[in-house]
Amino acid sequence: MTSTDENVRYTPKGKRVTYTPQSAGQSAQNVIRVLEGRWKLMILFQLFVSKLLRFSELERAIPGISQKMLIQQLRQLEADGVVTRIAHPEVPPRVEYLLTEWGQSLCPVLDNLLTWAESAPDDLRARLIDPDAMSDQ
Amino acid sequence: MTSTDENVRYTPKGKRVTYTPQSAGQSAQNVIRVLEGRWKLMILFQLFVSKLLRFSELERAIPGISQKMLIQQLRQLEADGVVTRIAHPEVPPRVEYLLTEWGQSLCPVLDNLLTWAESAPDDLRARLIDPDAMSDQ
DNA sequence: CGGTATCCGGAATGATACTG
DNA sequence: CAGTATCATTCCGGATACCG
Numbered sequence: 001m002t003s004t005d006e007n008v009r010y011t012p013k014g015k016r017v018t019y020t021p022q023s024a025g026q027s028a029q030n031v032i033r034v035l036e037g038r039w040k041l042m043i044l045f046q047l048f049v050s051k052l053l054r055f056s057e058l059e060r061a062i063p064g065i066s067q068k069m070l071i072q073q074l075r076q077l078e079a080d081g082v083v084t085r086i087a088h089p090e091v092p093p094r095v096e097y098l099l100t101e102w103g104q105s106l107c108p109v110l111d112n113l114l115t116w117a118e119s120a121p122d123d124l125r126a127r128l129i130d131p132d133a134m135s136d137q
Numbered sequence: 138m139t140s141t142d143e144n145v146r147y148t149p150k151g152k153r154v155t156y157t158p159q160s161a162g163q164s165a166q167n168v169i170r171v172l173e174g175r176w177k178l179m180i181l182f183q184l185f186v187s188k189l190l191r192f193s194e195l196e197r198a199i200p201g202i203s204q205k206m207l208i209q210q211l212r213q214l215e216a217d218g219v220v221t222r223i224a225h226p227e228v229p230p231r232v233e234y235l236l237t238e239w240g241q242s243l244c245p246v247l248d249n250l251l252t253w254a255e256s257a258p259d260d261l262r263a264r265l266i267d268p269d270a271m272s273d274q
Numbered sequence: 275c276g277g278t279a280t281c282c283g284g285a286a287t288g289a290t291a292c293t294g
Numbered sequence: 295c296a297g298t299a300t301c302a303t304t305c306c307g308g309a310t311a312c313c314g
Binding site (some may be wrong): 013017019021022023024025026027028030031032034035036041042043044045046048049060061080081102105106109110112114115116117118119120121124125127129130132 | 153154156158159160161162163164165166168169171172173178179180181182183185186198212217218226239242243246247249250251253254255256257258261264265266267269
């Protein structure tokens, strides 16, 4: 088999996309790229829980992150339509971050991913569900 | 709020893990790391469809990949328990790759991810569901 | 408070050549 | 056929200093 591209990618009037192994891989790559980055998942899970957070609150909630990385990852998430940035014209400045509607719908997807990780064979699961901790029982 | 770690991560006898924003973010990062890499998703979707592929078949099925990168990504996927490598002691050598049972169960998870991407606002979706193509209609 | 600007080291990726 | 080995490059991410 190993077709190169013999299918149409888009069903014009229907709602579902048709994938080849190639296009599916390509698309999945693009999606994963949105979540890649040393701190993005941390940021997202903070926003899943807290809904609305100031820049400084995120900074404090995520130990070890630098201002540079925080703003960089936030900007990328914003550009990818996952988070919204609200700057209040005040002195001192106040900027708040929250998930877009689409960003919120990512929560159950990531939950599936965690569930998948939990279903891993014991030795692998230990490395996925937090490297430290695990000392319990 | 912004708790540091006030919950236990592991329910000893129950089946589900308890997450804090921190531990969930950390775990999700670990899981994403398994899928990161320029070619891993491509490899996985080839195996989702073809089930069993030789090294050279994967090489031909994935245009642009080098032998170095193919073997590297395969080794990582193998170390992460997603694919299985079977070397047949023959001359010339024959090596086959296939998904582990756990690796197979990743398929619906990635399908969810693609479905999420399809639900993105139009302008964003265009960049996720294949950068080229899109010319249809 | 919420950023920018710069420099730097290491990792990830790519190109190319060689081998059991 | 299924890899290794080596070198070049590009891409983050971290550290530090400064700004409206």
